[in-house]
Amino acid sequence: MKYSKKDRQKLLLETLDKNPFVTDENLASTFHVSVQTIRLDRMELSIPELRERIKSVAAHNFGEDVKSLPIDEVIGEIIDIDLDKQAISILDITHDHVFARNGIARGHHLFAQANSLAVAVINDDLALTRKSNLTFVKPVKVGDRVIAKAVVTSSDVEKNSTLIEVTSKVENETVFVGQFSMYRVTMS
Amino acid sequence: MKYSKKDRQKLLLETLDKNPFVTDENLASTFHVSVQTIRLDRMELSIPELRERIKSVAAHNFGEDVKSLPIDEVIGEIIDIDLDKQAISILDITHDHVFARNGIARGHHLFAQANSLAVAVINDDLALTRKSNLTFVKPVKVGDRVIAKAVVTSSDVEKNSTLIEVTSKVENETVFVGQFSMYRVTMS
DNA sequence: ACCATTTTAGCACTTGGTACTAATATCAGT
DNA sequence: ACTGATATTAGTACCAAGTGCTAAAATGGT
Secondary structure: OOOOHHHHHHHHHHHHHHOOOOOHHHHHHHHOOOHHHHHHHHHHHOOOOHHHHHHHHHHHHHHOOOOOOOOOOOOOEEEEEEOOOEEEEEEEOOHHHEOOOOOEEOHHHHHHHHHHHHHHHOOOOEEEEEEEEEEEOOOOEOOOEEEEEEEEEEEEOOOOEEEEEEEEEEOOEEEEEEEEEEEEEOOO | OOOOHHHHHHHHHHHHHHOOOOOHHHHHHHHOOOHHHHHHHHHHHOOOOHHHHHHHHHHHHHOOOOOOOOHHHOOOEEEEEEOOOEEEEEEEOOHHHEOOOOOEEOHHHHHHHHHHHHHHHOOOOEEEEEEEEEEEOOOOEOOOEEEEEEEEEEEEOOOOEEEEEEEEEEOOEEEEEEEEEEEEEOOO
């Protein structure tokens, strides 16, 4: 059962969208036409050849800027800090921070901002996160400016332990809350 | 200035790791050897040809079973996944992941690996982290290979809620544990 | 039946290789 | 300096999956 040219080309597009790894020969046999016809179809639809299709899939995966977390010591920009008391940082959410699918910021960026702020507020040589308790109150989107405020709630010098509460807001609405139990040591 | 065979092969590996889209001809000219030498090197190192390299990059991006999260958005490499049941990923800790000061991995990378694995394991269109509870059991250092295992512990379809426990280990020693309460929705 | 569109065929040429053979270069040890 | 071993280069035939081109054949609509 042969399709009309139009139908075939439509199906061709769908097929290649689902699976770009198909040769012309392959397509020809599935559509019961000659390889040349497939080539003409690709011309008309300006679909590149197999190798180029694969390359572009690969390049998309590869070439896109690495979305790993930045190397800088603090995620977000610290705009106010009072060591061992409180600190505030700002993080502007860009498309790099969100799921492509729905534009919602990925949790680890909010965590990273909060956690690195918690580390920064501690006035010691070594500060490590021991435990934490997070609540993602409301989804954060592209363009949002997240303002995180870290407050030191208690400090037990004996146990080298400090509790910090970080609250992140967008336009004065709380989007994230985290309690961090930090381990701290002064080296000297 | 020519390199010794050993050095060249080492560099070759690094080069192709950074950029797999390079032809033998290209490599030959950058290393100032003949194309045949490059081919021999690839043989010895069992590096596949350009097209295969590209294909594998593309296939990784495409064919995989990750639904909620495009593969390139997962922090760490997923090596096993059984949707709605469990998943495993590997993250090699490099100097990019640690505090320059002490070589200890920054918490948000462990969180990112665990959290994105939790998102990936969910067989739905949308998966967001609602709450989480983290314990950083033991410091992780440069060179460590962190193996995170996410296990779905419960699922409440009414509440669109799923609980996931992620345990991360280095050489079979637990370094991190996280409980994630995820919000999930199927769109259709 | 006629013309346009569509489809098929065939050939030369291209990339980026594999597989294989054979000739040189280079170095190490005696 | 000579001998082997190792490393490098050269060259050939071949392959996959194409492009580009020309030309013939089939099909459809009126």
